[in-house]
Amino acid sequence: RRGDTDYYDLTARQAVAAVIPGLRTPIWGYDGVFPGPTIETRRDRRTVVRLTNGLAAPTVLHLHGGHTPAASDGHPTDLVLPGATREYDYPMTQRAATLWYHDHRMDYTGPQVWRGLAGLFLVRDDEEDALPLPKGEREVPLVICDRSFAADGTMPYPGVPGKPGAKEAYMGGVLGDVTLVNGAPWPVLKVARARYRLRVVNASNARPYELSTGGPIVQIGTDGGLLPAPRTLDAVRLSPGERADLVVDFAAHRIGDRVELRDLADDGRVMRFDVDRDAPDDSAIPAVLSKVDRLDPASATVTRDFEFTSGNLHGGTGWLINGKPYAADRVDATVKLGATEIWRFTSDVSHPIHLHLAHFQVLTDGAPNPEWKDTVELREAQTLEVIARFDGYPGRYVFHCHNLEHEDMAMMATFDVI
Numbered sequence: 001r002r003g004d005t006d007y008y009d010l011t012a013r014q015a016v017a018a019v020i021p022g023l024r025t026p027i028w029g030y031d032g033v034f035p036g037p038t039i040e041t042r043r044d045r046r047t048v049v050r051l052t053n054g055l056a057a058p059t060v061l062h063l064h065g066g067h068t069p070a071a072s073d074g075h076p077t078d079l080v081l082p083g084a085t086r087e088y089d090y091p092m093t094q095r096a097a098t099l100w101y102h103d104h105r106m107d108y109t110g111p112q113v114w115r116g117l118a119g120l121f122l123v124r125d126d127e128e129d130a131l132p133l134p135k136g137e138r139e140v141p142l143v144i145c146d147r148s149f150a151a152d153g154t155m156p157y158p159g160v161p162g163k164p165g166a167k168e169a170y171m172g173g174v175l176g177d178v179t180l181v182n183g184a185p186w187p188v189l190k191v192a193r194a195r196y197r198l199r200v201v202n203a204s205n206a207r208p209y210e211l212s213t214g215g216p217i218v219q220i221g222t223d224g225g226l227l228p229a230p231r232t233l234d235a236v237r238l239s240p241g242e243r244a245d246l247v248v249d250f251a252a253h254r255i256g257d258r259v260e261l262r263d264l265a266d267d268g269r270v271m272r273f274d275v276d277r278d279a280p281d282d283s284a285i286p287a288v289l290s291k292v293d294r295l296d297p298a299s300a301t302v303t304r305d306f307e308f309t310s311g312n313l314h315g316g317t318g319w320l321i322n323g324k325p326y327a328a329d330r331v332d333a334t335v336k337l338g339a340t341e342i343w344r345f346t347s348d349v350s351h352p353i354h355l356h357l358a359h360f361q362v363l364t365d366g367a368p369n370p371e372w373k374d375t376v377e378l379r380e381a382q383t384l385e386v387i388a389r390f391d392g393y394p395g396r397y398v399f400h401c402h403n404l405e406h407e408d409m410a411m412m413a414t415f416d417v418i
């Protein structure tokens with residue numbers, strides 16, 4: 001830390017991790033770990049991440065959910081070559097939220113994230129600190145992703161063009177058969193009979209989750225930070241790239257209870273909480289969490305339509321936006337700096353849609369939901385409208401499907417803010 005700026009050094013490099021007990025798994029990790037080190041900063045504190053590429057391949061660092069100047073956004077073609085060091089400068093003029101960082105190399109994001117290039121990035125602020133939410137060891141990040149392992153411990157990536165299984169991999173996206181939480185399969189966390197805050201990131205390449213503990217879950221936040229008020233859910237749906245900030249009260253259980261977090265979408269275990277002690281709990285979930293202004297649809301100057309469909313690329317499988325594959329030198333939308341716009345998405349199959357730079361609000365019957373998202377699941381044959389204000393920084397940004405195989409197979413487009 002120097003002056004009002006926080007500096008972090010990250011090195012992307014190969015390493016060997018012990019993911020599955022008894023096996024050695026080669027990974028690509030930030031600082032050689034998977035997930036990468038958690039970066040923690042505060043609203044309005046300039047944060048500089050100095051990335052050294054110790055890999056033999058180019059990489060790009062993107063802060064997902066960051067309100068970031070274009071030069072530091074990690075554009076897919078803005079490569080950090082092997083051996084090079086690059087500074088990413090984040091002003092952090094944004095509210096407290098659970099963000100994450102990951103590789104964003106054009107055409108190779110899927111395999112490079114699969115190998116391990118992803119980590120958690122927390123932004124805190126005074127508004128959130130003043131709330132009596134669970135803190136310290138009762139604030140637990142859960143970075144959830146799926147991987148598959150070969151008998152020798154490696155995590156083979158099937159989506160290699162020309163290899164068997166590649167076409168399927170690029171249709172549905174690459175799925176694993178082992179769920180990892182913070183890099184470990186089906187971990188167990190010992191908990192007190194108290195409230196815990198779980199900050200969940202779906203860091204999977206392609207798998208959506210529907211998370212359930214079998215009891216009530218209170219959602220307090222989403223991609224862009226706190227909700228205006230808590231909401232109680234039976235299950236939390238998270239598509240790739242999305243985050244959910246949750247509170248679970250283990251005081252509803254007895255000592256000795258084992259509470260499983262399960263994925264109802266695939267009927268699988270994610271992790272387990274073993275309730276092993278009584279403990280005082282002075283946390284609470286306030287009825288009012290935050291003030292979230294709604295963007296005014298009447299202030300939108302432009303409405304754009306984007307259709308997400310499958311297509312045939314070079315005789316193989318591809319994914320298109322408005323009939324076109326991503327082209328780095330084509331601008332698909334030119335947005336005025338400071339403008340509010342409505343973007344209407346339609347789909348054939350389901351796609352998690354993610355915008356860089358601008359957080360948005362989903363419109364329901366034309367009215368914005370008071371919560372900030374940067375990724376939203378567009379379900380099969382659905383039409384979804386979102387409203388966003390493109391303020392802060394001019395420059396070149398992308399939006400794309402966050403199924404990473406769809407992204408790599410060209411379901412990405414460019415918008416310029418001018």
Ligand code: C2O
Binds near residue numbers: 062102400402
């Ligand atoms: Cu999380 Cu453009 O990506």
Ligand code: CU
Binds near residue numbers: 062063356
């Ligand atoms: Cu992003």
Ligand code: CU
Binds near residue numbers: 319352401402403407
């Ligand atoms: Cu998609």
